[in-house]
Amino acid sequence: MSNISWSDGPPIGTTNGSFREWGQRISEAFDACGCTLDSTNIDWGTVLAPDTTSQERGWEIWRFDGALHATAPVYIRLGYGSANGSAGQVRCTVQVGTTSPGGGAVGGVTSVTPIAIITNVSSSSAGTVGSWAAGDGDGIVLALYVDSLEGVANTNRRVFVIDRHRDADGVALDTGVAIYLATGPDAAVHQQHLDFTAGVADAVRSGRAPCITDGLIETAATYVNGLGQASVWPWRGVTNNKHSLSKMICTYAQFDIPFAAIQDVEWLPLGTVRTIRATGGFLSSSHADWLASPGARIATWWADTP
Amino acid sequence: MAHTEFTVPLSGSDNESWRDWGGRISQALDDVGLTLAESTINWTTVSRPVNSGTDAGYEVWEFPAPPSGGCPLFLRVRYGTAASSTYFRMRVETGSGWAGSGVLTGVGSSVTHTIGGDGTDATYRECWMSSDGDGLAFVYCPASSQAAARAVLLIDRQRNDAGTAEPRADHPNTGYLRHVATGGGSSAGMVGDPVANATGLWSSRYPAIPPGVLTTTTSLLSETGKMRMLPTIIANRQGEYWGKMALAYPIFDQVGDDLINVDHLGATRTYRTVGSAVAGFTADASPGAGVAIWWEDTP
Numbered sequence: 001m002s003n004i005s006w007s008d009g010p011p012i013g014t015t016n017g018s019f020r021e022w023g024q025r026i027s028e029a030f031d032a033c034g035c036t037l038d039s040t041n042i043d044w045g046t047v048l049a050p051d052t053t054s055q056e057r058g059w060e061i062w063r064f065d066g067a068l069h070a071t072a073p074v075y076i077r078l079g080y081g082s083a084n085g086s087a088g089q090v091r092c093t094v095q096v097g098t099t100s101p102g103g104g105a106v107g108g109v110t111s112v113t114p115i116a117i118i119t120n121v122s123s124s125s126a127g128t129v130g131s132w133a134a135g136d137g138d139g140i141v142l143a144l145y146v147d148s149l150e151g152v153a154n155t156n157r158r159v160f161v162i163d164r165h166r167d168a169d170g171v172a173l174d175t176g177v178a179i180y181l182a183t184g185p186d187a188a189v190h191q192q193h194l195d196f197t198a199g200v201a202d203a204v205r206s207g208r209a210p211c212i213t214d215g216l217i218e219t220a221a222t223y224v225n226g227l228g229q230a231s232v233w234p235w236r237g238v239t240n241n242k243h244s245l246s247k248m249i250c251t252y253a254q255f256d257i258p259f260a261a262i263q264d265v266e267w268l269p270l271g272t273v274r275t276i277r278a279t280g281g282f283l284s285s286s287h288a289d290w291l292a293s294p295g296a297r298i299a300t301w302w303a304d305t306p
Numbered sequence: 307m308a309h310t311e312f313t314v315p316l317s318g319s320d321n322e323s324w325r326d327w328g329g330r331i332s333q334a335l336d337d338v339g340l341t342l343a344e345s346t347i348n349w350t351t352v353s354r355p356v357n358s359g360t361d362a363g364y365e366v367w368e369f370p371a372p373p374s375g376g377c378p379l380f381l382r383v384r385y386g387t388a389a390s391s392t393y394f395r396m397r398v399e400t401g402s403g404w405a406g407s408g409v410l411t412g413v414g415s416s417v418t419h420t421i422g423g424d425g426t427d428a429t430y431r432e433c434w435m436s437s438d439g440d441g442l443a444f445v446y447c448p449a450s451s452q453a454a455a456r457a458v459l460l461i462d463r464q465r466n467d468a469g470t471a472e473p474r475a476d477h478p479n480t481g482y483l484r485h486v487a488t489g490g491g492s493s494a495g496m497v498g499d500p501v502a503n504a505t506g507l508w509s510s511r512y513p514a515i516p517p518g519v520l521t522t523t524t525s526l527l528s529e530t531g532k533m534r535m536l537p538t539i540i541a542n543r544q545g546e547y548w549g550k551m552a553l554a555y556p557i558f559d560q561v562g563d564d565l566i567n568v569d570h571l572g573a574t575r576t577y578r579t580v581g582s583a584v585a586g587f588t589a590d591a592s593p594g595a596g597v598a599i600w601w602e603d604t605p
Contacts (some may be wrong), residue, residue, distance in 0.1 A: 017430065017439050043461050055605050085444055100494070132393060150591075154385060159331020168467070193517065193519075197528075197529050198528075198529050202517060202518065203518055205517070205518040205519065207519070207590055208589070208590065210515045210589070212513040212515065212539040212541050212546070212589060213506070213541060214481075214497045214499060214504075214506035214541045214542035214543060215496060215505070215507045215508050216506065216507060216508065223543045225477070225480075225501070225502070225543045225545075226477070226478060226501040226502065226544055227476075227477065231543035233541055233546065234546065236515045236539070237515050238517040238534070238536065239534075240517065240526050240527060240528045240529075240534050241528045241529055241534075243534075243536075245535065257572060266477075270474060270476075270477050271474075271477075290513070290515075290589040290590070291508055
């Protein structure tokens with residue numbers, strides 16, 4: 001269980017140095033946050049920056065470290081390269097599967113054709129806060145370039161989650177995996193579940209966050225509960241075979257927690273104090289709850305113990 | 307804990323049909339266990355309002371005593387007419403307090419939901435109502451030829467994993483949900499938070515999360531052949547709880563007006579499906595999602 005933050009390395013690949021720095025930060029985040037490197041063909045000391053668009057320079061296959069790996073493995077393929085807009089714009093693609101057959105692929109039950117969690121970012125800034133990641137061995141969340149000012153639609157900013165289904169206590173289950181991606185320019189949340197019980201990848205859902213809040217969350221109102229605690233609303237994953245929760249991501253009222261703050265909350269279940277980190281108002285309101293509440297925002301899991 | 311069935315007309319131009327309409331709804335509220343706290347209507351002698359948009363009177367009903375730490379729950383029903391004086395309409399509010407003279411107070415009391423009042427249908431249509439003491443489900447004329455008049459009213463205290471409206475000792479609560487959806491496509495609700503004295507609102511959606519948009523041909527059968535039911539989530543800033551009085555489900559997998567046994571909240575309970583008469587019961591207003599109301603705890 002761990003977390004990591006970094007603010008260096010603008011998300012660009014115009015030089016070998018900048019490409020390596022960008023990609024290595026992503027790689028280090030997986031290494032630091034509960035994942036084990038299964039295989040790779042990339043050497044971050046020598047890899048070259050892409051010299052054309054849509055060019056993958058290498059890949060890594062990671063897996064979750066948790067005990068469920070023995071019976072319900074989850075493999076994550078990261079592809080590092082360039083976007084389709086320019087050779088100097090980086091792209092990181094992700095595909096999740098249940099086997100690692102070798103050759104840079106994931107197999108078994110797999111998520112849709114690699115989704116680009118980073119692509120066509122507009123060059124120069126990762127923001128002062130930069131990025132962070134956290135993982136507990138059964139899930140990982142990345143909050144990337146969270147205060148980047150690039151582009152009117154904040155195209156650099158994004159939150160990406162891969163998380164095993166969880167029960168009401170936050171305990172990981174072997175019933176499947178949830179995948180969520182929220183990005184600056186897209187008001188919808190990319191959502192997909194791998195249903196291990198049925199052995200299928202459910203269809204991608206693109207829409208508002210699967211999070212029920214208590215009506216529309218306003219921007220200028222507090223939602224502190226009767227015990228003086230900031231409220232947190234969980235995200236829920238539903239397949240034909242399981243109704244589960246996510247631990248790596250949740251929703252909070254923007255008014256109550258400052259941007260990037262690390263906040264103790266009682267969550268999964270009430271009575272258990274966990275630490276979350278607030279991403280602030282950097283993404284569309286549609287990313288945070290079922291009503292597209294203007295005051296609802298995403299927080300990432302940070303630690304189980306304050 | 308009770309349920310009942312009865313029939314009412316949705317429209318009419320005489321006192322008798324209007325009395326049948328309101329009086330039978332009133333009787334059903336009594337039959338399922340609510341207590342009449344106040345009334346300005348004598349169902350034997352009351353006259354149908356002669357004007358449109360007019361109430362003939364109201365009733366205030368009280369739910370059974372709240373669980374420890376929970377707020378009292380009152381329901382006010384105003385019986386009257388809608389856009390036409392022949393269209394029957396009821397308007398409902400709930401509150402955590404009652405000040406007499408028809409005045410509800412506390413969370414939810416300022417939010418009004420309307421049922422009925424859409425078009426002519428003098429045929430006596432079946433209605434269903436159920437209550438376990440901590441919630442109420444009312445399915446209004448699901449077979450009416452006037453789709454917009456069909457409605458589902460849900461009132462439900464927050465429930466724990468056992469289906470009990472019992473707040474956590476260390477997180478005093480228990481709020482409640484109210485939601486009204488119609489066959490005409492309107493859907494709106496609220497959650498009351500008695501601790502924060504706050505009422506949260508929503509429209510066009512229902513707090514049940516689907517695995518994706520449910521079309522009218524979406525099946526949600528599990529590997530064991532069971533239909534995936536989508537539980538109602540009643541969240542407020544004091545915590546997130548379940549609803550018991552209703553579950554959303556894919557209407558493709560189950561036609562309306564059927565009793566089904568569902569494993570929910572620690573027990574096998576019986577629910578009654580409404581089918582496509584009133585749809586859209588998910589957080590994304592899926593067109594293929596219907597609602598099933600609680601019918602009884604023991605199959």
